[in-house]
Amino acid sequence: MKDKKVRLGIIGFGGQGSAYVAMLKAGLIKNAVLGAVCDINQEKLNAQCKKFHLNVPTFTDHKQMLASNTVDAVVVTTPHFFHPPIVIDALQAGIHAMSDKPAGVYTKQIKEMIAVADAHPELIFALMLNQRTNKVYSKMRTLIADGKIGEIKRINWIITDWYRPQSYYDASPWRATWKGEGGGVLFNQAPHQIDLLQWIVGMMPCKIRAHCAFGKWHDIETEDDVTAYMEFPNGATGVFITSTADYPGTNRLEILGTKGKLVCTGGKKLQITYCKQDERVFNKSHKIGDSPGFGAPGSKKALPYINPFSKQHVTILNNFADAVAGKAQLFVDGREGLNGVQIMDACLLSEWLQLEVTLPVDDEQYFEQLQKRIQTSQLRNAADIVLDTKGTY
Numbered sequence: 001m002k003d004k005k006v007r008l009g010i011i012g013f014g015g016q017g018s019a020y021v022a023m024l025k026a027g028l029i030k031n032a033v034l035g036a037v038c039d040i041n042q043e044k045l046n047a048q049c050k051k052f053h054l055n056v057p058t059f060t061d062h063k064q065m066l067a068s069n070t071v072d073a074v075v076v077t078t079p080h081f082f083h084p085p086i087v088i089d090a091l092q093a094g095i096h097a098m099s100d101k102p103a104g105v106y107t108k109q110i111k112e113m114i115a116v117a118d119a120h121p122e123l124i125f126a127l128m129l130n131q132r133t134n135k136v137y138s139k140m141r142t143l144i145a146d147g148k149i150g151e152i153k154r155i156n157w158i159i160t161d162w163y164r165p166q167s168y169y170d171a172s173p174w175r176a177t178w179k180g181e182g183g184g185v186l187f188n189q190a191p192h193q194i195d196l197l198q199w200i201v202g203m204m205p206c207k208i209r210a211h212c213a214f215g216k217w218h219d220i221e222t223e224d225d226v227t228a229y230m231e232f233p234n235g236a237t238g239v240f241i242t243s244t245a246d247y248p249g250t251n252r253l254e255i256l257g258t259k260g261k262l263v264c265t266g267g268k269k270l271q272i273t274y275c276k277q278d279e280r281v282f283n284k285s286h287k288i289g290d291s292p293g294f295g296a297p298g299s300k301k302a303l304p305y306i307n308p309f310s311k312q313h314v315t316i317l318n319n320f321a322d323a324v325a326g327k328a329q330l331f332v333d334g335r336e337g338l339n340g341v342q343i344m345d346a347c348l349l350s351e352w353l354q355l356e357v358t359l360p361v362d363d364e365q366y367f368e369q370l371q372k373r374i375q376t377s378q379l380r381n382a383a384d385i386v387l388d389t390k391g392t393y
Contacts, residue, residue, distance in 0.1 A: 006096075006321045007035030009071030011062045011086055012078035013048045014039070014172075014384070016100055020075055020317065021052055028314045032321035035071040038062050041384055062086055066093040073097065073124070073324045075317070079174050080105050080182050084113040087334070091120045096324045098126040098317075102191040103337025105182030106370055107345055108363040110338045117334060125334035126320045130312035131192040132199060132332060136270045139305055140255065140262050141200045143272070150259030150278055152201055155230070155238035161249030161266075162189045169220050172384050176220035179377035182370065184214075184222030186344045190242045193253075195340040197240065201255065204339055205230035205238065209356040210347035217245030221377055228347050260299070270305040 008024060010017045017037070024034040038059040039045040045058055059065040066074070066089060073096035076086045084104040090097040104110045117125040131137060143149060174180025181187060186194070198204050210228035217224050224245055230238040243249075253264040260274040275282075276298035286295045322328035342359055345366045350357045352369050 006032040006324045007070060007072045008032045008317075008321065009036045009038065009065055009074040009095075010034070011038045011065065011074050011076050012082075012100075013037050013045055014077065017075075017077040018048060018052070019313065020077065021048075021054070023314055023317060025052060028311070029317045029321055031325045031327065032073075032317070036065050036068065038065045044384060063089060063093075066090055066095055071095060073320070075128070075320075076100060079180055080187055081180075084109040087113050087125070088116045091116050091123050091125065094120075094123070096124040096126075096320075097334075098124075098128060098320050099334060099337065100128045101195075101337075102187055102341055102344065103127055103334060104341055105187065106363070106367050107338065107341055107361060108367050110341050111363065114335050114338065124320065124323050124330055126316075126323070126330055127332050127334040127337045128313070128316055129192065129195050129332045129336070130316045131196060131267075133310055133312045133315045134267060134307060135310060136264055136267060136305060136307040137196055137200055139270060140253075140264065141202070143262065144201055144255070144257070148259065149255070149257030149262060149272075149274070151234060151280070152203075152232070152236045152255065152257050154236060154256040155197065155201060155232075155254075157193060157197060157239075157253045158241045158250045159190060159193045159253075160241065160243045160246035161251045162244060163247040163249055164189075164218070164224075164244040166218050169218055170380065170382055173379040173382045174384075175380075176218070176222045176224070177377050177379055178221050178370070178373040180379050181222065182374075183344065183348065184220060184224050185242050185244050186212075186223060186226060186347055189244060190226075191340055191344070193242070194240070194343050195337075197238070198339050198343065199336075201232075201236075203232055203234065204359060205343065205346075206233050206359055207231040207356055208343065208346040208350055208359065210350040212348060212351035217243070221373075223348065223351075226347060228350075268307045270307075272302040272305065273299050274302065275299050 036057040057070045074090050075098045076083050077100045083099040087097045087099050169176045176184045208230050212223040213225040225243040228240045251266050255262045258279045263271045279297050282297040319331045323330040345361045346357045349366050
């Protein structure tokens, strides 16, 4: 496909699907054009096409789109439960596929999707983990991988700056229900940060004890307030706190190593502090009287690193189109989405069972626990309003 543009189909014409259509319409995706759009809600589909002045094929059944020869690749922006089955249908139809975040709701379905992707190595399978393009986060990842702050000891992230009023949840019948979305703040707002947490430090937690409050601050079924304690294979510990009810909120990521500390605020500014001597070395070698007081390794701050502006979703979509066209290596392979879902599932399972969960989670145990909640879940009697996502990432 190196000599022609990729015909990109959007499956799910809600808030995020609309954002991708707008990017394509504006010509921001260099090697792609909008091939077709799909949404199961005909009324919404008609309204959205009118709003964007679209003159492309439309479908209410994604399988018809996949068989129509109108698209070479698709981006799936439906409610979370449908990400894996639609991606599977696309790959089996010979169509390249990208899933929006998260990759799915439970690990069992993610592994089924990965198995199909493995059976079709000629096709591109991608995931919209756009915040990995944030230069501050990639800088932190590089510093850690290069050993600049030594062995990781502690990871703390408070991410609560995505306040949501009740009207946000009431705008869609499926949102924050077990049956329609499969989770709350962990699965809707926090997937990027949960992915980044393990991506930046280069390791997954091995144990999680989480406290999740369901509908604590909103009239919803799912979690809207989470505090999770984590342990990592090297002995490091961490705390992840998130909520959709804190205002004003906080976004502060702190990673402490034996040779220094990284503090990222707002996802935009990184303060790097280096120890003058590795803390573990100092701890073992220091003697009382060597320095004033009780003694400490000493530290020095580097100049703050400020994130240059980047168009995250545009960058990922361009990379996806370029990869499909054979012009670039894929930046985020869809298989990597399993890690984040492992962590999210572990948090909920820990709360449901009231115990510490060892990762990887038991796929069948989590699925069984989720099904119990789906059986009593109720979708809202509400119109499916398309929300404007601009400025919410």
